[in-house]
Amino acid sequence: MTSDVPGPIAATAVECTAAVAEYAATTSDADIPEAASLHIPRLALLDTVGVALAGGTSELYHRLAATLDDEVGTGPSTVFAGATQAPPRIAALLNGAAAHALDYDDATYASYGHPSAVLMPALLASGEESGAQQLGSAYAVGLGVIHALSRGVDVDAHYRLGWHATATIGLIGATAATSRLLGLDTDKTRHAVGIAASLAGGSRSNFGTMTKPLHVGMAASNAVLASSLAARGFTANPSALEAKGGYFALFGCEPQGPELCTEMLKLQPWHFLEDPPHFKLYPCCFNTHRGVTAAMEIHGLFQPAGDDIESVRVTVEPEGLAPLIDGYPPTGLQAKFSMAYVVAAALLDGRVTLSTFDDEVVQRPDLRAVAERTTVHESSPGPRDRQRPANVQVSLRDGRSFQATAELGRQDHSATTRELLSAKFRDCLDHSDHAWNWRVEDHLWRMVNAGAVIRFPGSVKSATDPRGDGESREGNRISDER
Amino acid sequence: MTSDVPGPIAATAVECTAAVAEYAATTSDADIPEAASLHIPRLALLDTVGVALAGGTSELYHRLAATLDDEVGTGPSTVFAGATQAPPRIAALLNGAAAHALDYDDATYASYGHPSAVLMPALLASGEESGAQQLGSAYAVGLGVIHALSRGVDVDAHYRLGWHATATIGLIGATAATSRLLGLDTDKTRHAVGIAASLAGGSRSNFGTMTKPLHVGMAASNAVLASSLAARGFTANPSALEAKGGYFALFGCEPQGPELCTEMLKLQPWHFLEDPPHFKLYPCCFNTHRGVTAAMEIHGLFQPAGDDIESVRVTVEPEGLAPLIDGYPPTGLQAKFSMAYVVAAALLDGRVTLSTFDDEVVQRPDLRAVAERTTVHESSPGPRDRQRPANVQVSLRDGRSFQATAELGRQDHSATTRELLSAKFRDCLDHSDHAWNWRVEDHLWRMVNAGAVIRFPGSVKSATDPRGDGESREGNRISDER
Incomplete structure (x- = not known):
């Protein structure tokens, strides 16, 4: 039967998968604007972990965590709720679902979705294993791929059809991001993206149910799986995005999709800075x-x-x-x-x-x-x-x-925004399960400043003084880096 | 933004998801033809485990298992290759990928796919935790859902579009099957199917690569996840198949899909017996x-x-x-x-x-x-x-x-077919990693005869005498049940 076809289906002329992989693997840190690799990701990391900590007390999270109970306990990656450890793929699933549980995570209209709730859990889970460098630039290329692919599939039509773009597109962006974090070359990144093309999904019919945040967790988890499989030489169609029966054929609503996506990555690689993630300051629609x-x-x-x-x-x-x-x-x-x-x-x-x-x-x-x-x-x-x-x-x-x-306006990434998000983070910490204390905020901030995934030390996990009221919290911040 | 819609999108008039759930949850064992609940599944179990044992020595399986190494070791479910233990979702992933690694697993033209490589790993992984009864009838309803949904989506067009029907449709069938095995009622099964609708995927552009068998493993694993989440009250759209932006909207190629699928489940529930899984006797296309x-x-x-x-x-x-x-x-x-x-x-x-x-x-x-x-x-x-x-x-x-x-013909499920599959099983065992011995064949056969998932005893795992050449193998079989 035809399911036995021995070779990949031939690709079209536009090598979009190669363009995504080259962008992720070969862009040098120096060529990425600081807004993309530092200012946005350090706010996004703080914000995403904060909402995940609060989301970890939700009923849906409790049911998910109980179901996955025997997959958690040991492993290189941190599960935010409860401050426990798990294998990377499992941590990404739990943290991604937690980050979106309250719908309080950042969002952009350009990609009709929530980029950081997929990107950050995937990056942290992947990166903790290796103490990976380039956290900020990996986030930047992930966001760039999400933005370009959103244009490529015509995200408005894609979303109207019923796809939850946060997951379907976020997965590909997060795969590019984790591939960069793991140091994959262009060829292996193409295979990672190819694997991810087969793991994409998420139906809007499940909005308003517990399954919506599950989409986000699965996208983060599948990104970790795709990039770590590719790192071990697991193969996929290296042109899976534009191939016959590939990603654009299944998810795209724009005949020129591969061209548009490729063009944006090559000509306007940081276009997303015109519509960066908006950090929600209120936990409502x-x-x-x-x-x-x-x-x-x-x-x-x-x-x-x-x-x-x-x-x-x-x-x-x-x-x-x-x-x-x-x-x-x-x-x-x-x-x-x-x-x-x-x-x-x-x-x-x-x-x-x-x-x-x-x-x-x-x-x-x-x-x-x-x-x-x-x-x-x-x-x-x-x-x-x-x-x-x-x-x-x-x-x-x-x-x-x-x-x-x-009006909508655009958030800047100034100290004022940091202060607003810092207040939000502390509110989230107050509404968490108190497995972490206030010092975790500084640790998160330091990670992106250092450009590296740094393991969480025990000192941030003590729950004895979650708000740090007994000490000068301000005095402990790295104020010159704010 | 619209991604915050608080309630599920309204369903169309035809309650296809409810029909799938009722079929899975309320069909009584006595109403299922013996061919469907006994004769086919006991051959399918033997055949699927056999090809998974041989598939467990493939390069793609080694790379997958190495990637998931820290997810394996303890848990209620058996990983065939290596005869190790894992959490149910992980065992289903590994065993599903192994079962399809050689493309030697059973297939039907009616569903354009490989039903047992998804169904059996999902059922075994789910069932080992609870020592579940109804293995055979759970398999039967899974096959029935795959068959009816294949008609509903117009599987020929669905496949031509680029979807790997084995995974996209097999996942829903396996979710119905594992839900029955776990004893979920109709309402919870609707939620399980709703969760699964958001986890479906798999692109044919990855045929001819290591990612094709990964689709099968992911489908089995996601079925286990969907049914075990629903068992804990995790919610989805209980009409997710026919809902706006739901499964048929995303995967279907037939406007009357929900009607056709529902009709088949109600009027011809065992129609698949006219085109049952064909067990491959040769490990080639x-x-x-x-x-x-x-x-x-x-x-x-x-x-x-x-x-x-x-x-x-x-x-x-x-x-x-x-x-x-x-x-x-x-x-x-x-x-x-x-x-x-x-x-x-x-x-x-x-x-x-x-x-x-x-x-x-x-x-x-x-x-x-x-x-x-x-x-x-x-x-x-x-x-x-x-x-x-x-x-x-x-x-x-x-x-x-x-x-x-x-000619293609139709396999019967006689002692002759059993003998042919028994020879195939022994050939697969010879080509496995020798973590099991020949006694495992009897154990598998006994499971479906007993209608229950029975844990694998240590006596079938010894690798010292994999072919049983020192003993009378024939004498150890339960010959009256063949």
């Missing part, structure tokens, strides 16, 4: 974030009590309400998708953190009262739609009114 | 098998020496030569795809076994001489094409000639 920011601005001008507020009107971009829910949310999980709830919390409390979505907090009468006096609307199409603006208008009982507008 | 059978028949009439033969002419069905190679094969691996070589071996040696494809054997001058006097042809289309007939004509130097024709 990304479509609510501009509303939260605008409401926080109003809180900064004037700290209202619930009784002061007559009504709130929130207006977002066209189709901006699609993923959100109406009505007052019965649980914390549902509250993450309620614009009225998150705007009420931002107005009254001046912050939206993990605690905002505790089920008890959602029962607070003042939050419910304001949310029930809030209406949400989509604007007519306009020239700023791509900035996804949200306008919040607050009318007070005394006749005054306040309004503010927030 | 299935398209050469009728040629081998016809040549063996001629050998039975007259045992020629190479010098006796003037010429050989082999004629196969239209397109029957597509996967085969021309010219004399330089290696044993290539020889599996050479009709001229395998027919020469059958004519001169009267058998085609694993040794036939040793590189040294391929260098034998008598085989080369006959192969070089052999021509191969495709016939014009005819009414018997679906039987894939091969005709072999041998002209001798003394003027005589012999000819024979063999």
Whole structure:
């Protein structure tokens, strides 16, 4: 039968797999902009580990970890939740699922997905075995491949078809990244990408279920598998992306896909810096974030009590309400998708953190009262739609009114962003299982600064003083590298 | 962003996922024909373990096992090669890859794939943990789901697109099978199938490389993961097959797919008995098998020496030569795809076994001489094409000639087939790493007769007397159950 065909199916003319492999294997560290190899990855590492620590307390994570219980215990790689050890492939699976469990990990619209929740767990798990160098530049090429491949498959159409791009595309990016970290040459990286082409999957029909974060864990885990198999000479079709019956044939929605992807890698290799991962500052649906920011601005001008507020009107971009829910949310999980709830919390409390979505907090009468006096609307199409603006208008009982507008904007990677993410990290640590203490933040920061995966020392794992309240936390940071 | 949608995408009207789950969870053992729950699976278990033992000595298996080295050692499930233990998911991965490593495992044209190499490793790995009952009936429902889903996706088109149906469809069948083995109810089985829908993959661009058998291992492993996660209450879309962005949307090539699949499960649940797995009796490309059978028949009439033969002419069905190679094969691996070589071996040696494809054997001058006097042809289309007939004509130097024709036919599950597969099993055991002895054959046979997964006792693992030549092997078999 035809399944016995002895040789790989011939590739088309455009050697896209070779281009991906060359980009991953031969780009020199010096040619990578510092934003890509240092500024973004050190924030991404901190952010990803933080959300994974908080995600490690989720019900879905507990069920996954219980199922994999006999695969964990020893091995070179760290499992964040519980601070245990596991083989690299298993650690990547658990950490990837944990990182996406709360949907609090970074995201980009360019790849319609969450790049770091796949890249970082794969890189850490692969790298801990060897104490690998080039963590930052490996992350950079992974992000570059995700960006170029997103253009190649037409990620918008790919996503609409039902593929979870975070996993299907993230896997290939993470395979390129871990291959670089392991020091694979171009030829072996081609085989790694070929293996990964056969491991890609993830259906959007499972959004809203525990299986969505599982996609992320599997993508990270399969990237580790693909690159470590290729390192041992395991073979695949070295042109699997563009081959007949290959990745573009199965996942692509753009006839010129291999050309577009190859072109971007060769001509605009750091194009992703124009739409870098956005680090979520609020643990709720990304479509609510501009509303939260605008409401926080109003809180900064004037700290209202619930009784002061007559009504709130929130207006977002066209189709901006699609993923959100109406009505007052019965649980914390549902509250993450309620614009009225998150705007009420931002107005009254001046912050939206993990605690905002505790089920008890959602029962607070003042939050419910304001949310029930809030209406949400989509604007007519306009020239700023791509900035996804949200306008919040607050009318007070005394006749005054306040309004503010927030747009998507682009995060910088300054000390200010670091401080915001540092606060987020500490909030995540507070909501973790307390297997780590505050010193882990410095350790993570140091890793990317050193460009290396450094094993976690015992001193960061003690849970006795998780917040470091007894010591000067500031004094222990490497402040000049911030 | 839309990736935050809180609830599963709505299903279409036809509840195909529910039908698959009901079929797997609620069919009573008594309603399953004995051919499906006993006669086929006991042959399939013997055959699959045999080819996995031989496949465990392949280079690709060695590289895979070395990569997964730190995941193996302890656990409830048996890894055939080396007779070691591992967690269920890992054992399924290794055993599935081993079972398909030589492409010597069973196959059906109805599902365009190799069902038992996915089903049996998944079932054994899942079942050893619990000493599960219903091994045979779990296999039967797995095969039924593979058959119905193959019709549902239009497996011919699905395969042509580039999907490796053995893995993409086999995974769903194996998930249904392991869910039944674990005793999951209909609801949990729906979630298991939903999880599996997100783990499906495998590109035909990797045929002819080490990654093809990896697909099979991953499918078996992911089935174990999906059913064991669902057993712990891990959730997925309970209508993931037919949902928007679900399995049929991503993998199907037939608009009425969910209806056709559901209909077959409800109205013709054992339809697969009309095209059951075909157990390969020769370790070479299935398209050469009728040629081998016809040549063996001629050998039975007259045992020629190479010098006796003037010429050989082999004629196969239209397109029957597509996967085969021309010219004399330089290696044993290539020889599996050479009709001229395998027919020469059958004519001169009267058998085609694993040794036939040793590189040294391929260098034998008598085989080369006959192969070089052999021509191969495709016939014009005819009414018997679906039987894939091969005709072999041998002209001798003394003027005589012999000819024979063999067709696909259907294997029965009689004692004769058992004897043929028993001989194959012993050949595989001879070509294994000798971690098992001949007693393992009886143990495997007993398992399906008992309808249970029974742990392998130490007595079958001793390698001191792998062939049992010092004892009466026949006397140790359970002959009344053959």
